[in-house]
Amino acid sequence: MQIYKVGGAVRDRLLGKPVTDIDWVVVGASTEEMLAKGYRPVGADFPVFLHPKSGEEYALARTERKSGRGYGGFTFHASPEVTLEEDLIRRDLTINAMAEDDHGQLTDPYHGQRDLEARLLRHVSPAFTEDPLRVLRVARFAARYAGLGFTVAPETLELMRQLSESGELEALTAERSWKEISRALMEDQPQVFIQVLRDCGALKVLIPEIEALFGVPQPEAHHPEIDSGVHTLSVLEQAALHKQPLTVRWACLLHDLGKGLTPESQWPQHIAHEHKGLKLIKAVNERFKAPRDCQELALLVGEYHTHGHRALELRPSTLLELLQSFDVYRRPQRFEEFINACEMDARGRKGLEQRSYPQADYLRGAATAARTVVVQPLLEQGFKGPELGEALKRERLKALKAYKEAASA
């Protein structure tokens, strides 16, 4: 049996990037031989094993054929006769279809190295279309390597377009899609992920609510970029530049969905888009079964981002309501994430990327002021139940009034 390093590990080494996990392919071995050597099988009918010591993945060289829709619709053929070249040809991109042996000798039948040099994400063969998830994967790699100058090869984009039009994307499970989306959002240039999905017609299938933002104007005075879709991409770009976590990036992506619902007659104004967008945010959240913290923050940022921008003008009672909506007393981190999402929204505008955002510290100060109110003295005064809640609110309001006065003095 011969064992080769394959996929991302080979690609990233050649790119001079750190290699985290290594995938291996085993040629000339049978399942029985693998088991006899102590490898542990990953799944019942999947020719993949875990190394007894390192825990790394070892897959028997295999060919794959699509037999139906979706991920389940595959038949595998793994046998000792399957060659390395046959295994590599079923893979997604040429840069992912290289193998390396023990001595660092490269097998590169589909010219992955040439495409690495040309900075091209190019499919290996027509078998690319056998897994619709690859549309998202390619967009994710584009987001990751955009900084190195990589683009999607036109003929690959064309295949992605065909896949998007075929209805196959709808067969992807929420879990597989979310895994790609969440990884893509954490890449260096997540806006490129959305842009590539848009370029191949996948965005209007996967998240039509974002596609709908393109071509929708906003008032130039606040939004020199004018277009709502362009703005959304810039907000996401800022979130990545400022190293924001997934929750914030997800909220940035979805914060303005309501603008896609504004009747043309009202453009470029978007009255109450914050509230109108909530049902769309909820639908997207549920479509991909996003984790709870992502879902919650997206809804809160959608509803309250304009409050964030207007923080310095808010009455103390409105500030208090805002803090209560975030349950800032028990969930201070979530409010901090909201503040950061608002700041990214403010910076994700053409020419305003470097602006200062005094609202951020003002909101932090307000949260601190409200949180300094302590319960103990109120308990000692005999308040309990709903009355205690009311008394707490009164004290917090007092604290916020004092805070606002001090801040404007």
Ligand code: CTP
């Ligand atoms: N692969 C594929 N099609 C898929 C998933 C994976 O062809 N839908 C192949 C590619 O050759 C890929 C390898 O399996 O390189 C390993 O996949 P994975 O671990 O998901 O990705 P990596 O390429 O290692 O990239 P990452 O750095 O994102 O983990």
